[in-house]
Amino acid sequence: MSPSHLVDDETTVNVARAALFAALTGAFALVSVTVPVTSIPFTLQVLGVFLAGILLGPVWGGAAMVLYLAAGAVGAPVFQGGSAGIGILLGGAPSFGYLWSFPLAAVVIGYLVHGSTEVRRPSSVSPARLVVAMVVGTIVIYAFGALGFMYVQDVGPEAAVLAGVVPFVPAEILKLLAALGIVRSDVLHAG
Amino acid sequence: MTLVYEPGSTPAHRLDPRSKLLVQATFVAAAFVYTTPRGLLALSGLVAGMLAAARTSPLRSLWEFRVVLPVVLAAPILEGLTFGAPWFVLADAIGPALASVRVILVLLVTAAYVRTTPVRESRAVIQRSIPGRPGQFLGMGAAFVFRFLPVLQDDVARIRNAQRVRLGTERRVTERVRLLAVAALAHAFDRADTFALALQARCFAWNPTLPEVRFGPRDLPALALAAALAVAAVVGAT
Numbered sequence: 186m187s188p189s190h191l192v193d194d195e196t197t198v199n200v201a202r203a204a205l206f207a208a209l210t211g212a213f214a215l216v217s218v219t220v221p222v223t224s225i226p227f228t229l230q231v232l233g234v235f236l237a238g239i240l241l242g243p244v245w246g247g248a249a250m251v252l253y254l255a256a257g258a259v260g261a262p263v264f265q266g267g268s269a270g271i272g273i274l275l276g277g278a279p280s281f282g283y284l285w286s287f288p289l290a291a292v293v294i295g296y297l298v299h300g301s302t303e304v305r306r307p308s309s310v311s312p313a314r315l316v317v318a319m320v321v322g323t324i325v326i327y328a329f330g331a332l333g334f335m336y337v338q339d340v341g342p343e344a345a346v347l348a349g350v351v352p353f354v355p356a357e358i359l360k361l362l363a364a365l366g367i368v369r370s371d372v373l374h375a376g
Numbered sequence: 377m378t379l380v381y382e383p384g385s386t387p388a389h390r391l392d393p394r395s396k397l398l399v400q401a402t403f404v405a406a407a408f409v410y411t412t413p414r415g416l417l418a419l420s421g422l423v424a425g426m427l428a429a430a431r432t433s434p435l436r437s438l439w440e441f442r443v444v445l446p447v448v449l450a451a452p453i454l455e456g457l458t459f460g461a462p463w464f465v466l467a468d469a470i471g472p473a474l475a476s477v478r479v480i481l482v483l484l485v486t487a488a489y490v491r492t493t494p495v496r497e498s499r500a501v502i503q504r505s506i507p508g509r510p511g512q513f514l515g516m517g518a519a520f521v522f523r524f525l526p527v528l529q530d531d532v533a534r535i536r537n538a539q540r541v542r543l544g545t546e547r548r549v550t551e552r553v554r555l556l557a558v559a560a561l562a563h564a565f566d567r568a569d570t571f572a573l574a575l576q577a578r579c580f581a582w583n584p585t586l587p588e589v590r591f592g593p594r595d596l597p598a599l600a601l602a603a604a605l606a607v608a609a610v611v612g613a614t
Contacts, residue, residue, distance in 0.1 A: 201571045208521045208525045229553065256521035259502065259518055261518070266444070271401070277485075338447075359553065
């Protein structure tokens, strides 16, 4: 076999990490935690998107989310609540807009955190910068999500925001705070 | 129980995965064009036939999509509600209600595919239909996700159990989520590095041997159905 067919060492490590991150996001999709006060249950999928951008950077973080969608499309039970299938990505389920936004959100978060395609040590990034990146990422996810919801469910913007955005805002704030704690705790060396 | 492949020898199992993907894609297109009571009724008949060919129970499949269902039910209700009398406008809720039926039909078709198509075949289709490195990356990556998903789900479940027995559930939600994610990430990165080393040791290549996927005579009805759905969608849309 010619050496050009072998995957080089750096790419191998990055492919393995991207795949593991995609699988972890899928495992997070099954973890249901209840927000105090509103008692709406939420899953940790979006935490996977935040961390993919922050820890893997814009290129491999985005790639990890593309793998997440590809694996879900061909039947890995990685979407919300362990669902799967290409029908969901083609507009078959209300979550369609949110899912398509994940790669873009990971790229945006990664780029805002690291400032370029080079991956810096995440714990050296200022908390303000992390928060701004995650807030922008969340806006990307929910903008796509609400548009997808309007399209799939044939409803107006008010109903889309009421059913697809408002119930999840408190949970997003919790995930953002948790992600901040994870990155600041500096137990991970992804660079 | 989540939606996964189950080995079997139903007519749907024997189809080429590409035929099944074509049927799914054209079905979604047709369902979007014919979101009317009559159109959805005809498509429901088609879905019943597909589920029968895959020996897949509609009720069990719907149960597997149960997390999606509350939103699907809420959408028409929210759209129908108004601030002030008459509080609920039925005419506004009809469009979203039909859309909800469409969502359920598409999910059932998807369930039939997932239940009858092994991962190796899906990977081969990705890699053969998307040319070059992107296709190879998506194919190998999707296969790795399948391989590691159960392992990481176990990791997460073990960490949550450990939290529970040590009264970790008494902590604040953000603290619980942070501890869970830190532990899960540490496991995932360890596994990724070990896995990368194992791949390097085995001459990890861009061009692995993939299972043969080939159209046969038994794919003809499925391809004809996909063609009919595509034509119907184009005719209906124009």
